[in-house]
Amino acid sequence: MSAPWTEQLFEDDFVIVAHQGHPILAAETLAPRDMTGFEWALVSSSGDPVGQVDDALRPLGLMRRVLLTVPNFLHAPQIVAETGLVIALGRRFSKMAAAHWPLGLRELPLPVAGFTANMMWLAQRDGDPVLGWIRSLLRSSV
Numbered sequence: 177m178s179a180p181w182t183e184q185l186f187e188d189d190f191v192i193v194a195h196q197g198h199p200i201l202a203a204e205t206l207a208p209r210d211m212t213g214f215e216w217a218l219v220s221s222s223g224d225p226v227g228q229v230d231d232a233l234r235p236l237g238l239m240r241r242v243l244l245t246v247p248n249f250l251h252a253p254q255i256v257a258e259t260g261l262v263i264a265l266g267r268r269f270s271k272m273a274a275a276h277w278p279l280g281l282r283e284l285p286l287p288v289a290g291f292t293a294n295m296m297w298l299a300q301r302d303g304d305p306v307l308g309w310i311r312s313l314l315r316s317s318v
Contacts, residue, residue: 180298
């Protein structure tokens with residue numbers, strides 16, 4: 177089987193997301209060490225409680241408390257809006273989620289590697305007009 181075709185849709189960075197009124201949003205300043213005082217959720221399809229934020233904290237000798245992993249980012253806004261958990265999510269998605277849930281966003285206090293969102297499809301399906309139409313919708317929506 178041939179490798180899938182890939183097209184980059186966008187690049188994004190992470191922001192802190194919490195329910196409106198959460199102390200992490202109200203703090204006047206936020207240092208990396210302060211992040212260890214909060215309870216976190218993490219998007220992890222494998223259930224591994226380590227992500228990009230943890231990779232950025234490790235060289236500083238810091239570790240956050242991840243109490244919950246969720247398998248995809250779609251569940252995260254509701255969970256965070258209804259609990260005291262904090263999460264780092266992509267900025268674009270977080271802004272859309274904050275329009276529907278009582279959430280606030282905040283910049284991370286340390287550099288964290290961002291990510292690229294891609295769409296992929298099988299080479300043998302490249303000529304399919306319906307899939308081509310869907311790909312064009314995705315391109316125009318980002």
